[in-house]
Amino acid sequence: MIGFLKPAAHVDPIDDKQVDKEYKRLRFKIFLGIFVGYAGYYLVRKNFTLAMPSQFLGS
Secondary structure, three states: OOHHHOOOOOOOOOOHHHHHHHHHHHHHHHHHHHHHHHHHHHHHHHHHHHHOOHHHHOO
16 A cells, blocks of 8 residues: 555554543643744735835735
């Protein structure tokens, strides 16, 4: 089969004791990704209007 169409390898489920620890770690990674992504968008969003030629702005 083509490499990217192969099913993923089997992974045993984690113990109930580790679920809370893993959930907190993944929740922090997702929060950090959203925070950095939004901060980047916020810092760059005003630069788009400055970089666009005036013909596209309707004047």
